[in-house]
Amino acid sequence: MKKLTTLLFVLVFASSMAFAQSNDADVDQDGDNQDATVTQMQNQNSATVDQMTDNAGPQEATVYQDGFSNVATISQSQTGGGNNDPKSVAKIEQLGNNNWAKQSESAGSYNSNQHAYSRQDGNRNWSSQTAVSGYNIDMDVLQVGNNNDAKQTANGAYNSADITSLGNGNYAEQSVTNSSYATIYQDGSSNYAFQDLNDGSYTSPSVNADIEQLGNNNWASQTQTGEGLTATTKQFSSGNWADIDQSGYNSTATVTQN
Numbered sequence: 001m002k003k004l005t006t007l008l009f010v011l012v013f014a015s016s017m018a019f020a021q022s023n024d025a026d027v028d029q030d031g032d033n034q035d036a037t038v039t040q041m042q043n044q045n046s047a048t049v050d051q052m053t054d055n056a057g058p059q060e061a062t063v064y065q066d067g068f069s070n071v072a073t074i075s076q077s078q079t080g081g082g083n084n085d086p087k088s089v090a091k092i093e094q095l096g097n098n099n100w101a102k103q104s105e106s107a108g109s110y111n112s113n114q115h116a117y118s119r120q121d122g123n124r125n126w127s128s129q130t131a132v133s134g135y136n137i138d139m140d141v142l143q144v145g146n147n148n149d150a151k152q153t154a155n156g157a158y159n160s161a162d163i164t165s166l167g168n169g170n171y172a173e174q175s176v177t178n179s180s181y182a183t184i185y186q187d188g189s190s191n192y193a194f195q196d197l198n199d200g201s202y203t204s205p206s207v208n209a210d211i212e213q214l215g216n217n218n219w220a221s222q223t224q225t226g227e228g229l230t231a232t233t234k235q236f237s238s239g240n241w242a243d244i245d246q247s248g249y250n251s252t253a254t255v256t257q258n
Contacts, residue, residue: 022046027061027107032192036061043067045094049074051088067097068122076114077106078134087113097122097145107134107156114138114156123147123167131156143170146188154180165191170217181208189237199226199248213240224251 010118022044027036029051038047040063047070049061057146063072084094092101099122105114111123114137118127131137135157141150146167152174154161159180168188175196176182184193197207211220212234222231229251233242236258244253 007171011051016253028254029059032058032174034061038063038072039063040070041067043069045070047072048092050078053077054079059090060115061089062091062093064093065099066095069098070094070096071100072102074103074116075106076104078108078111087115089115091117091119093119093129095121097124099125101125101127103129105129105131105134105137107131112136117209118142118150120148125149127151129153131159143167146170152176163193183210184212184220186211186213186218190217191215192218193220195222195237197224197226197229199224199229211242216240221241221245224248227251 005215022143023040024044025038025047027049034051045065047063051059051061059076061135063164064074065130072092076088076090077152089101101118103116107114107118111134114131114134116129116139118141120127121144127141127146127150129139129152130229131154133156137154137156137159139152139161140165143150144166147169150163150172154176157178159176161174161176163184165172165186169190170186172184172193174182177198180197182195191213193211195209197209199207205225207226207229209222209231214236216237217239218235219241220233223245224231225247227248229248231244231253233255240256246253
């Protein structure tokens, strides 16, 4: 009986340790040619990467987390503006449920090639990506699972934003400005997607938006302001609703529902 009690205690202790283990990683880089990689394989982990440079070299940060209830944050910033190409790349990949990912990019008004990528495989995950300045900005979110939430905002110029949600009950929201391209793809039912594009004052404006939803009870809304605009919404199956609002000239709106 004593041996059995001891064995049960060991099993309970080992099980509680397995579920309670968590790691914290905090990386701060300031200078030239920054490169940071964080890998965490337990549950309830936290990773924070902050990178700042004064147009002195490229920035690259990667966070990989395998487990549930993890938090990952990447912040990349560049000061000044010299019409150069320092190139910042931020990547977060999370495998599991109830994970949280946030990435932010900030560059000088003439600095180009800012990239933010987020990948989440599981249920009830949240992803947010923001670029406040710069140009040639590329943001991409991929979520596989149910009831996930994604949001992207790009306030620079010549932006590209893409959200792909594979699963049911997903929600996506995007807001991009100044000669931008945005697309949302959702495969599942009860989805909601929203995109807001504002061309700005560039001499050769180009704004494009595309939403495609496969499933029931979907709702898509696209709002565009400017010139040379194009919005395409595709919804398949019953119970779908689409709303496109365009202001300017040379605009095209297409909605296909089956």
